[in-house]
Amino acid sequence: MNRFTDRLLAVLLLAVGVLCLTRVYFVLGGEGAGDAFASVRLAFFGVAGIVSALAALLFWAGLLSGRSKPGPAAPLFGRGAETQPGGRPRLRKLFAVVPFLAVLALVADQFGPWPERPNAGKDLTAEQPVPNAPKGEDVASAPASAPEVPAASGPPEAAVAPEAAVAPPEQAVPASTPNAMAGPSLPSGNGDQSGDGDGQTVDSGAGVEQVQPPNTPLAPASPTEVALAPPVSSPEAAPAPAPTPQTVAPLPPAPPPQPTQPDGHRDAVVWLAVASGGHSILSASTDHTIKLWDVDGKRLIRTLGTHKDMARTALFMPDGTRALTAGDDGEIVLRQVSDGAVLHVFSSGQNGGVNKLAISPDGKRAVSGHDTGRVIVWDIEKGSVLHVLTKHDWSISGVAVSPDGTRAVSGSIDGTLKLWDIDTGKQLRSWRGHEHGPYGVVFMADGHHLITGSGDYTIKLWDLDTGREVRRLEGHSGTVYALALSADGKRLLSGSLDGTARLWDMETGNETALFDSQSGPVYAVAFAADGTMLTGGYDRAIRDWPAAGGDGVVLFAGAPE
Incomplete structure (x- = not known):
């Protein structure tokens, strides 16, 4: 490239560096300062800003010249293989690519799907709405015990949460994984509400169960709730799945070992x-x-x-x-x-x-x-x-x-x-x-x-x-x-x-x-x-x-x- 192009690249790289360092200022200034997410952003944009500024100086000074002329294919081995034509093409590409990635990161950071202020330290479960709660009420104003609700009608399968009723698709099994089994993931247990330590269910008031995470304490349930939520234990509701056959691909036969002799050559x-x-x-x-x-x-x-x-x-x-x-x-x-x-x-x-x-x-x-x-x-x-x-x-x-x-x-x-x-x-x-x-x-x-x-x-x-x-x-x-x-x-x-x-x-x-x-x-x-x-x-x-x-x-x- 000529001198003018290098100067133009230097100006563009300096602009990218200023943008990255400005972003660092805002991260330090309060956009979630102190949390882990902000620390990662701070480190990334700080490094990108410094690299862009350094690249701008090198391009301006003409220290990142390209290859002097197209070189031929290098020798296959030996000292001649280490001889390279003049210029610094690899370093030039590196300093040109890093700021480009920084620009993409700036755009993603500005318009990405993540929140501007991560909610570190909050109880996220407190923000989840209560089913059938009146509009305008929050969890704090809900009564300690839910009102009496009639049991859900219909077959027992209707009482299973949608997330559990639909099994995830089959996972592909790598051919090289020994003893791997392919098949759908099925919900554990028989669908009752008693729980066995791996998770409990509670009636939400709408005839739909919600799975409670393991080891999460439940609010005291009233006797009415327990009586109106019959266990789903019918064998027809959850038939035992048929055993899934193994789908491990057979390994190819190992190539025959090459003969050797102690006095042979030790290299090509x-x-x-x-x-x-x-x-x-x-x-x-x-x-x-x-x-x-x-x-x-x-x-x-x-x-x-x-x-x-x-x-x-x-x-x-x-x-x-x-x-x-x-x-x-x-x-x-x-x-x-x-x-x-x-x-x-x-x-x-x-x-x-x-x-x-x-x-x-x-x-x-x-x-x-x-x-x-x-x-x-x-x-x-x-x-x-x-x-x-x-x-x-x-x-x-x-x-x-x-x-x-x-x-x-x-x-x-x-x-x-x-x-x-x-x-x-x-x-x-x-x-x-x-x-x-x-x-x-x-x-x-x-x-x-x-x-x-x-x-x-x-x-x-x-x-x-x-x-x-x-x-x-x-x-x-x-x-x-x-x-x-x-x-x-x-x-x-x-x-x-x-x-x-x-x-x-x-x-x-x-x-x-x-x-x-x-x-x-x-x-x-x-x-x-x-x-x-x-x-x-x-x-x-x-x-x-x-x-x-x-x-x-x-x-x-x-x-x-």
């Missing part, structure tokens, strides 16, 4: 990588650990390493003997697969945590995307930085290296995609590919087409030579967070925060299989050597799914909670 699995031979898997987790699994023996080989913060990526080097891992601590670590020994640590320093990492096919280069929006090209052989690319304005959500190792693509959470020349660090192309961040980015085998999955729930195929969208795959109902392309390039596996993984035919764009984890978001996907699908996600487990779709099995379970 966010990355999976399969070795070239298919016999082992690397997994990275937000529990800071990198684990190496034996697929054939279905066991943990070892915890390969630990990062100081969330682990994001774990990749096998092309030689299969080393692995490159990265995390939110800003370190990229080259490790020996055989024993987890650290061979080299690449530190990103002020460039921030590593969100995503990719390796060139020859293993000589690595490209990392950081939460500061920087993209770094590393020389793995020399252990040094080749380029720091600074064209992105927002945190990097995905990176990929072309099959020939000459180009790289990076995507940021504002939906922008950039194509780079790895050797020179030159930007070759930039375009807005999605409404939200492309978290999954993968090259096609020809190197001229790119696949991206995004926070706008779509998967897109791009022609990198023209920057044109070739095909769009739709079906997910949540952020598409991970993509994996089969070795022959004909099938694409996607994982989403909607809790599903989906298999796509890249020639037709059709979805061929759906895998529903029913256990939370899917953060990682991969193709196993035998053609099955692997997923990892929120439930800490690594699952194996048949290629044709259907139920999966837990290949490696998470640790007990």
